Structure formats: structure tokens, C-alpha cells
Amino acid sequence: EVFTALVHMEGLVSLEKELLGGLESYLELERQRLGRVEQFADRVRLALTSASQDPSTHLSDPVNAYQLVNRFTNGWATLHDHVYEDNAQGLMANISYYNFRFPDTEDFTGAVTAILRLQDTYRLSPSLITSGKLGTTTTLPMTSEESFQLAMDVYDSKDYRYARDWMKETLRLLDEEGHSSTVDLSDVYDHLSFAEYKLGNLKRAAHYTRLMLQNDPTHARAQRNVAYFEELIRTEPEKYINQDDERGEEGEGETAESRESMTQYERYQSLCRGPWPLPKEYDSELTCFYYDNHRTPSLVIRPVKVEVVFHKPRIFMLRGILSEREMDRLKELAGPILKRATAKNADSGKDEPAHYRISKSGWLSSKHDPLGYVDRIDRRIEDFTGLTMSTAEQLQVVNYGIGGHYEPHYDFGTDEASFTDGKDRNRIATVLFYLSDVELGGATVFPIVGARIQPFKGDAAFWWNLKKSGEGDMLTRHAGCPVLVGTKWVCNKWIHEGGQEFRRRCGLTPNEESYGHSL
Numbered sequence: 001e002v003f004t005a006l007v008h009m010e011g012l013v014s015l016e017k018e019l020l021g022g023l024e025s026y027l028e029l030e031r032q033r034l035g036r037v038e039q040f041a042d043r044v045r046l047a048l049t050s051a052s053q054d055p056s057t058h059l060s061d062p063v064n065a066y067q068l069v070n071r072f073t074n075g076w077a078t079l080h081d082h083v084y085e086d087n088a089q090g091l092m093a094n095i096s097y098y099n100f101r102f103p104d105t106e107d108f109t110g111a112v113t114a115i116l117r118l119q120d121t122y123r124l125s126p127s128l129i130t131s132g133k134l135g136t137t138t139t140l141p142m143t144s145e146e147s148f149q150l151a152m153d154v155y156d157s158k159d160y161r162y163a164r165d166w167m168k169e170t171l172r173l174l175d176e177e178g179h180s181s182t183v184d185l186s187d188v189y190d191h192l193s194f195a196e197y198k199l200g201n202l203k204r205a206a207h208y209t210r211l212m213l214q215n216d217p218t219h220a221r222a223q224r225n226v227a228y229f230e231e232l233i234r235t236e237p238e239k240y241i242n243q244d245d246e247r248g249e250e251g252e253g254e255t256a257e258s259r260e261s262m263t264q265y266e267r268y269q270s271l272c273r274g275p276w277p278l279p280k281e282y283d284s285e286l287t288c289f290y291y292d293n294h295r296t297p298s299l300v301i302r303p304v305k306v307e308v309v310f311h312k313p314r315i316f317m318l319r320g321i322l323s324e325r326e327m328d329r330l331k332e333l334a335g336p337i338l339k340r341a342t343a344k345n346a347d348s349g350k351d352e353p354a355h356y357r358i359s360k361s362g363w364l365s366s367k368h369d370p371l372g373y374v375d376r377i378d379r380r381i382e383d384f385t386g387l388t389m390s391t392a393e394q395l396q397v398v399n400y401g402i403g404g405h406y407e408p409h410y411d412f413g414t415d416e417a418s419f420t421d422g423k424d425r426n427r428i429a430t431v432l433f434y435l436s437d438v439e440l441g442g443a444t445v446f447p448i449v450g451a452r453i454q455p456f457k458g459d460a461a462f463w464w465n466l467k468k469s470g471e472g473d474m475l476t477r478h479a480g481c482p483v484l485v486g487t488k489w490v491c492n493k494w495i496h497e498g499g500q501e502f503r504r505r506c507g508l509t510p511n512e513e514s515y516g517h518s519l
């Protein structure tokens with residue numbers, strides 16, 4: 001599939017350019033073909049204007065007589081050749097040749113799910129989405145067909161609330177476009193009515209079915225349905241009339257109090273939309289400094305610009321830690337090895353694509369990189385953290401897909417077996433490099449504590465995953481918010497406990513905080 005990494009969708013643009021080239025030549029050949037047929041028709045029309053007035057005078061001229069005979073033997077009799085001239089075969093052969101590179105239904109459903117995720121997380125109206133005015137790039141507004149195809153995919157997945165939103169948006173677009181569309185109005189009313197029925201809004205279901213009947217009075221099922229809905233409304237109103245029927249559809253706005261009652265997932269989404277206000281005194285404790293980690297030679301020459309952006313857990317931003325050239329190199333090296341993240345299905349035990357993580361990633365070792373960029377970055381991490389990289393994981397480069405996200409998680413292993421045995425043990429700290437800016441969305445958020453980091457190309461975030469006791473710091477739960485507009489590239493370096501014994505002293509009590517003020 002391609003939808004899980006935008007960089008893998010770039011190939012589709014050149015593919016489509018190729019296909020359009022084929023389509024243009026087909027159209028040109030067809031225009032020429034029709035031109036020839038049209039020319040013949042013009043000629044016949046002209047001749048007939050004079051001939052049909054007075055055929056006998058017309059035919060008294062031998063040239064006219066010759067032309068008439070000629071039109072039959074060389075015109076009508078051979079018209080077949082022009083009408084059936086086959087330009088389609090070449091076109092279709094070209095398309096089938098490239099067919100294997102086409103996105104498939106999984107991609108389509110992935111793209112639809114992405115749109116819904118963005119709509120949900122960022123509280124976007126369908127009309128804003130179809131307007132194509134989310135970002136600053138030029139985008140064609142969505143057509144009623146595109147909106148309907150999205151609505152149908154949602155409808156087929158039985159998500160009736162969103163199906164309703166998108167059927168209604170399709171109606172709005174049909175009305176706005178005001179010209180013919182391949183979308184059948186009755187079809188939209190039909191699905192909209194069923195969605196309302198499933199949502200328990202019988203009055204609305206009946207309303208849309210009546211509109212369907214206005215459009216198509218002989219539709220037998222619609223007639224029966226109207227009668228059925230009316231019967232239910234009359235006989236069992238308390239059971240069938242949802243309060244929604246009486247109320248508006250819009251959800252309530254977000255208030256400070258409503259944050260309290262939010263589910264964890266809602267808190268995460270709310271944080272993705274914007275930072276939570278922090279207490280005033282908080283700001284004064286945020287600091288920034290140049291850091292050379294006890295006069296580490298490379299850092300004396302070029303100290304790291306550090307900002308403390310959060311206290312508990314302490315989150316450090318290392319500004320401008322990677323150069324443009326290094327970031328280009330990381331993306332270039334990772335491009336060919338990017339693979340979709342998978343997770344074990346608890347029931348089947350099989351690896352399956354993980355829906356909670358829409359991205360592709362690849363691991364870079366210095367073996368991939370004869371030019372030494374990977375080694376140099378490793379050494380820099382070792383310099384500013386003072387931690388050994390000998391037990392760290394390789395650099396993991398990640399490219400997000402359409403609406404790509406990574407739901408709240410811990411970087412450290414929470415189950416006993418996964419990280420706590422073996423000599424490398426658990427992930428003591430994370431360095432998260434941002435290899436791109438993101439135009440809208442795509443923040444890294446810490447939903448338990450309300451911290452939010454907007455990606456800036458070249459920066460890295462650093463935090464300790466473990467407390468001094470080696471216990472996981474439960475406040476470090478974090479997530480990558482859905483990318484609304486832009487491309488998001490990040491790169492993880494996970495540093496392990498093994499080998500740090502003389503570099504970082506562990507704590508003596510279970511609840512000692514994480515490691516320190518400077519990194």
C-alpha cells in the first residue's frame with residue numbers, strides 16, 4: 001500500500017503524468033477521426049442542399065452525378081473504416097501495463113479513514129474539507145462524485161454518523177454545482193435516509209425518503225419505507241424517536257470543565273488541536289542555555305542550544321541539532337527501506353498493519369552509509385547525552401502517510417519480558433529528531449501532562465523514559481498527532497539502560513525523579 005507514507009505516493013504523480021500523456025494522444029487521434037467523419041457529413045450536407053431542391057436539374061450536371069456516385073462508393077460504403085477505427089486499444093494497453101502500480105481498495109479506504117480522522121481530531125466541517133482550502137497549496141475543490149464516493153465508503157463501513165455528514169455534504173455540492181453529475185440524487189437521499197434510521201432519527205429518515213419520492217415518485221421501496229417510518233413514529237414514538245430528531249446535530253463546544261470528563265483519547269485530540277493553557281508561574285521556570293556537557297570537546301566548539309519546554313516530565317528541545325545535509329541524507333538512505341509498521345494480532349498471533357500508526361519506517365545502520373553521516377549523528381548524541389550508543393537501537397527514520405499519526409504510547413517496554421531482561425534492558429531515553437516542518441497538525445503531544453511540541457526541521461526533543469530507579473515514567477506517554485497539511489519526517493534514537501551504569505547513577509528509592517536538570 002502507498003497511503004501510509006507520503007513519500008511513497010510521490011511516484012503516483014509521475015505515473016499519472018505518464019497516463020495523461022497516453023490519454024492526450026488518444027483524444028487527439030479521436031478528434032482527427034471524428035474530424036474526418038464530420039468533414040464527410042459537411043460535404044453531404046452541402047451537396048444535398050442543392051440536390052434535394054430539384055434532383056433532376058442537379059443531376060443534369062455530370063460532375064454532380066459523378067460526385068453522388070462517388071459519395072456512395074467511396075463515402076458511405078467506407079464510412080465503416082472511420083467509425084470503427086480503433087484508438088482505444090492502444091490507450092487501454094498502456095493503462096493495463098501500469099495497472100500493478102495503481103493504489104488499491106486498501107489505499108482508498110485508508111485515504112477515507114484519514115480524512116475522517118482529520119475531521120474528527122481537528123473538528124473540521126466536511127464543507128471546509130471539500131473546499132480544498134485547508135492549506136496554502138492549490139487544491140481543486142472536491143466534486144459531488146468525490147464526496148459521494150467517500151460517503152459510500154464510510155456508509156459501507158457502517159459508520160452512520162459520518163456517512164450522514166458526507167451524504168449531506170454531497171447534497172450541498174450537487175446543489176452548488178448546479179450542473180449534471182453522475183451522482184444520482186435519489187441514491188443520496190436513499191442512503192441518507194437509512195443512515196438517519198440507523199441513528200434512530202425516524203423523522204429525518206422519513207423526511208429524506210419523501211424527498212426521494214419527490215425526485216422519483218414511482219420508487220416502490222421508498223413508498224413502503226415512508227409508510228413504515230410513519231407507522232413507527234405513530235405507534236412507538238418513545239422507542240424510535242431519538243432526541244437528535246428534536247435537537248440540532250452539532251456537538252457542544254469544548255469548555256474547561258468538559259476537559260475533566262474527557263476520555264483519554266479526547267484529551268489527546270484536544271491537545272492536538274492546540275496547547276493547554278499552563279499556569280502563569282510555569283513560564284518563568286522555562287529556561288534555555290548553551291550546553292557543552294562538561295566541556296565535551298566537540299560541544300565546546302559548537303554547543304547545543306537547549307530549551308527546557310516542560311518540567312514534569314522534563315522535555316528538552318535541542319535546536320538546530322541536525323544540518324540540512326544530514327537530514328537530506330537520512331531521508332535519502334531511508335527512502336528505499338521504508339516499511340509499514342505492524343503489530344501482532346492478539347487473537348491470530350499474526351503480524352498485521354497497525355491502524356494506530358499510519359507511517360512507514362526504516363532502520364539505518366552505519367553499514368548503509370559509507371559516507372559516515374549515521375556514525376556522526378550517533379557520536380553527537382553520545383556527546384550531548386553522555387550516554388553510550390553501544391546498546392542503543394539503530395536510527396529509525398519515519399515518514400507519515402495521509403493523515404498519518406501515532407496514537408498515545410510509551411517508548412519503554414511495559415511488559416516484563418520485552419525489555420527488562422537481556423543486557424541492553426529497557427529504553428532509558430528517547431531522542432526524537434524532526435526532519436521536516438509540518439504546515440498544520442502533526443504535533444508531538446504528551447496527553448497525560450498536556451505538553452505539546454510543534455515540529456521544527458532540524459530540532460530534536462529529548463526526554464528520559466525511565467526514572468532513576470529504572471521504573472517507567474508514566475508521565476511520558478506521548479503521541480504523534482495526525483498530519484493535517486504537510487509531510488512529516490521524524491527520526492528516533494532509543495537509548496537503552498545497558499552500559500550506562502557508570503554514566504548515569506541509578507536512584508536508591510523507587511520514586512526518585514528522572515535524571516537531571518541539564519539533560
Ligand SMILES: O=C(O)CCC(=O)C(=O)O
Pocket residue numbers: 398406411432442443444445478479480481490492
Ligand atoms: O512523530 C511523533 O511526533 C512521535 C513519534 C513517536 O513517538 C515514536 O515514533 O515513537
Ligand SMILES: [Fe+2]
Pocket residue numbers: 409410411478
Ligand atoms: Fe514514541
